[in-house]
Amino acid sequence: MNLLEAAAVFAAGVAAGGINTVVGSGSLITFPTLVALGYPPVVANISNNIGLVPGGVTGAYGYRHELKGQRGRLTRLASGSFVGAVIGGLLLLGLPAEAFDVIVVALIIIALVLVIVQPRLQKWMLRRREGEHRPQHGGPALWVGVLLAGMYGGYFGAAQGIILIALLGIMLDDDLQRLNAGKNVLSAVVNGTAAILFTLMWLFADAEIDWWVVLLIAAGSTCGGAIGAKVGRRIPPLALRAVIVVVGVVAIVNLLA
Secondary structure, eight states: OOHHHHHHHHHHHHHHHHHHHHTSOTHHHHHHHHHHTTOOHHHHHHHHHHHTHHHHHHHHHHTTTTTTTOHHHHHHHHHHHHHHHHHHHHHHHHSOHHHHHHHHHHHHHHHHHHHHHHHHHHHHHHHHHTTOOOOTTOHHHHHHHHHHHHHHHHHTOTTHHHHHHHHHHHHOOSOHHHHHHHHHHHHHHHHHHHHHHHHHHHHHSOOOOOHHHHHHHHHHHHHHHHHHHHHGGGSOHHHHHHHHHHHHHHHHHHHHO
16 A cells, blocks of 8 residues: 555545444445555445444544434444454455445445435434324334444445434434434444454454554544544535535446446
8 A cells, every 4th residue: 555545444434433333334435445545345344343443432522412312222223233243254254245235336336225224214203203202212123123224334335324313313303413423433342343343353363454454444433533623513414415426426337347
């Protein structure tokens, strides 16, 4: 990796850390960047996942005021995120690399659709919440939904945050900013769990990780997570979604080439 490539990976990490904190889908910045630089898709995905963990932590910390009073709910839901992340990570490591190349294209397409329809999805969620009372913890249905989102996040993860905020908004009766704070915590649990699993497999099996990529994305996402928690809401949503869609399309083209 030369200096220019290192700068590109770091910058992608900054962008992804900020985007994950505010919206979700930051992996649609970092993953295509790594693929474009010539990294094998599975290596890029695993290295990216580990590198984004610090950004998830700083993003969750930046929303600490909105997290007040959510300890019990998030502890319960985090168990679903943990189980789902383990299953998703094991699927990533167990399935052939050729399967990942096919599956990830479908996942990116799903992620891009979610990014595009997110404004309408949020409006629909707000309408659903009007005059409707839901269980404080969301009930078993939300736990299962969080587990499935964890499986998705452990396997690939792009737009995991959008899936989570949709689930929380539909199933819980709470302010959207508080739900976004909870989303950041659950996403961090998924990425952290998958990162531990991948590191163990690197130590005791044959999982491939590029630690220079991890270091650069970790440094960038840490900065981006902190920035996203403070000023990310000022970024025009349309511009942000446009960038994510363009990068995602580039990723699909690179994977299919």
